[in-house]
Amino acid sequence: MRLLLIEDDASLARVIVRGLGEEGHAVDHVGTVAGADEALSIHEYDLMVLDLGLPDGDGARLCRTRRSQGDTTPILMLTARDDLSDKVAGLDAGADDYLTKPFAYPELAARVRALLRRPPSSTNPILMVDDIRLDPAAHTVTRGAILVPLTPREFSLLDYLMRRSGEVCRREDLLDHVWDANYDGLSNVVDVHVANLRRKLQGPGMDDPIETVRGVGYRIGGLAA
């Protein structure tokens, strides 16, 4: 596997590069955010080990940027302090795991092995339909550059529609998957929530992203050309 280590502590980096190299990985090492950007523009990596505190920026921001660009490469974050807010920041930014310094090399090796074993399907890829972007891990929806605040139900509804973009989703299916099969509330609950979702997704001058298929249900995303 090809790994990218982003760590400005040269002696720690040497230990990690040597260790992971001995396990058969190709490890590229950079010590700055700029170095990481350059490496990432050249290679595709199977995993990144990313230090939170870097001389020219912070690891969490780099992580967030990569995730927002749809990069799902597993990221192991290294944090300098045993500080809960650092861990939360790292995980919120989209890191898959973190390790607090100081750590023994075998612990890092074990985390790396665990992340590399994860099947790609277990990661939560970001969904994109036109200019709508749904991040299941961060639980956020944006349209263009605008963050769209949704209720949990609206979020689930949009998630379901986007995973089936281009397909017509029947009202009954939406009711079954987004509510539960035994829901016996208002019969027009789906339509009410779709209407709210539409309103929230449509900023001024924006088109309606949800198409009504009369008598059947709803569709998001264009038909396959």
Ligand code: CA
């Ligand atoms: Ca550092």
